[in-house]
Amino acid sequence: MTKDGKVSSHNDDPILRDAFGQQGFIERIAHIIRDCHPPKGIGVNGYWGTGKTSTLMRIYYHLSGKHPFIEKPDLTMVDAPVPKDIQQQVVPIWFEAWRYQHESLPIVALLNEIREQMGLMEKFRNATGKILGVTLLGSLSAFDEVIKAASGGLVKPGLGKIQGIGEKWEAERHMNPLPGQAIKNLLENAVEQALGKNKRLVIFIDDLDRCTPDAALRLLEGIKVYLNLKNCVIVFGMDQRQIERALISALNLDSEKDPGYSASSQAREYLEKICQDIYHLPQPDKSAKAEYFLQLLRELDLGAHSDAHIDNLGGVLLEFDCLPANPRKIKALANRSAGLLLEWISIEPPSGPKVVERRYSVLMAMTIIYCFHRRVYEQLQKNPGYINEVVNWATHEQPEDLINEPLYFPMKNIVPSIGKSGDLPVNPSDSNVFRLHQLFARLKSLSLMDIIPFLNR
Numbered sequence: 001m002t003k004d005g006k007v008s009s010h011n012d013d014p015i016l017r018d019a020f021g022q023q024g025f026i027e028r029i030a031h032i033i034r035d036c037h038p039p040k041g042i043g044v045n046g047y048w049g050t051g052k053t054s055t056l057m058r059i060y061y062h063l064s065g066k067h068p069f070i071e072k073p074d075l076t077m078v079d080a081p082v083p084k085d086i087q088q089q090v091v092p093i094w095f096e097a098w099r100y101q102h103e104s105l106p107i108v109a110l111l112n113e114i115r116e117q118m119g120l121m122e123k124f125r126n127a128t129g130k131i132l133g134v135t136l137l138g139s140l141s142a143f144d145e146v147i148k149a150a151s152g153g154l155v156k157p158g159l160g161k162i163q164g165i166g167e168k169w170e171a172e173r174h175m176n177p178l179p180g181q182a183i184k185n186l187l188e189n190a191v192e193q194a195l196g197k198n199k200r201l202v203i204f205i206d207d208l209d210r211c212t213p214d215a216a217l218r219l220l221e222g223i224k225v226y227l228n229l230k231n232c233v234i235v236f237g238m239d240q241r242q243i244e245r246a247l248i249s250a251l252n253l254d255s256e257k258d259p260g261y262s263a264s265s266q267a268r269e270y271l272e273k274i275c276q277d278i279y280h281l282p283q284p285d286k287s288a289k290a291e292y293f294l295q296l297l298r299e300l301d302l303g304a305h306s307d308a309h310i311d312n313l314g315g316v317l318l319e320f321d322c323l324p325a326n327p328r329k330i331k332a333l334a335n336r337s338a339g340l341l342l343e344w345i346s347i348e349p350p351s352g353p354k355v356v357e358r359r360y361s362v363l364m365a366m367t368i369i370y371c372f373h374r375r376v377y378e379q380l381q382k383n384p385g386y387i388n389e390v391v392n393w394a395t396h397e398q399p400e401d402l403i404n405e406p407l408y409f410p411m412k413n414i415v416p417s418i419g420k421s422g423d424l425p426v427n428p429s430d431s432n433v434f435r436l437h438q439l440f441a442r443l444k445s446l447s448l449m450d451i452i453p454f455l456n457r
């Protein structure tokens, strides 16, 4: 960190502080969790890197006043007060699905995690950390029983890490059919005894979409069987697109059998059984994306002319909508452009409004090409004059018409966002979408001198 508290590059940690004004979204979901009639599955859907973990953390915080990983979070980083009444009713549990994806029984890992986290609840411990009261011990032993049953007797619960169990369970599972209503009652009572009446467990399951297809399916199946409880709400953070792909693969779903019932509709219906409400993360608009980018820059070390850099880049971003709606990708762009701006110290600051706008527009375009369109950047490194083919392609009425000419191959897998009839329906978050058409149309042609300062750095 520099003397004035700036950093050289942002990390990618999920964050409680929200730059996109999503507090209303968080409160709506928290309200549903608190006042719904369980059993209930809720999905928070977003593309990779768009803020699912951060959103789950915010909901967790909003409901409980606690951070899932940090015992004493920095309260200045949180932008909303915690409603007092909500804290009383909800006991949150955090579960990172991908960590357990190699377990043959991820549900056993989840049940064990619930048991462990309930056992750690402060109200059941004395000053030396010893468990108090027979009620909790009774509940924990009910969990132990279920864990034993769910693993076909192979897992001794309460020992911490679950060992790999493998095929043996698969074989025995058919001899000892999965327990039904009795297990459900046992768990419901155990939760009620441990937490008290009218309280609910809220289980946050993050990164389900990072699991292998089989592991994701096994966990969902286990949740359906064991955690469909009247005092339990499950909140999934997921990229629905990835989960549906995983389900198609794990369940061997086939579109050809019935053309009117595609594999993706079948996967969606499977998911709907477990996750009845799915909320899509709100997407930041042009000015929210630009403001986020500029805020990230303000926290970075930009060297001399820092304020001028930020003002000038702000002008470009408010005019041209060239950022993806994806905070992880915007962070990568801010980190990259900060590195370039820092090196600009040795270069004369541009002067004259037209020159200024042009220089900063090129900087933004070259940063985006560097981060998201690697083949184009590599081609420019070999031949900086290739920028005019890029401009040609970007400003062509129908860029896809050019793509089969070998000269334009570096743009082959890039999806244009503007065509003859105007804006095209493109994914708002993906980085293979080209968002620089209008910016290049303004710049018209570019000289080597325009782009060489941004190459090979």
Ligand SMILES: Nc1ncnc2c1ncn2[C@@H]1O[C@H](COP(=O)(O)OP(=O)(O)OP(=O)(O)O)[C@@H](O)[C@H]1O
Pocket: 011, 012, 013, 014, 015, 017, 018, 019, 020, 022, 046, 047, 048, 049, 050, 051, 052, 053, 054, 055, 207, 326, 327, 328, 331
């Ligand atoms: N509302 C927000 N405001 C500002 N920054 C955010 C916001 N949401 C997420 N971020 C930032 O975006 C990045 C990705 O966030 P996060 O890890 O929560 O996304 P994710 O969707 O869970 O990613 P993954 O798909 O890898 O699990 C992080 O660097 C985080 O700090």
Ligand SMILES: [Mg+2]
Pocket: 052, 053, 054, 206, 207, 237
């Ligand atoms: Mg995540």
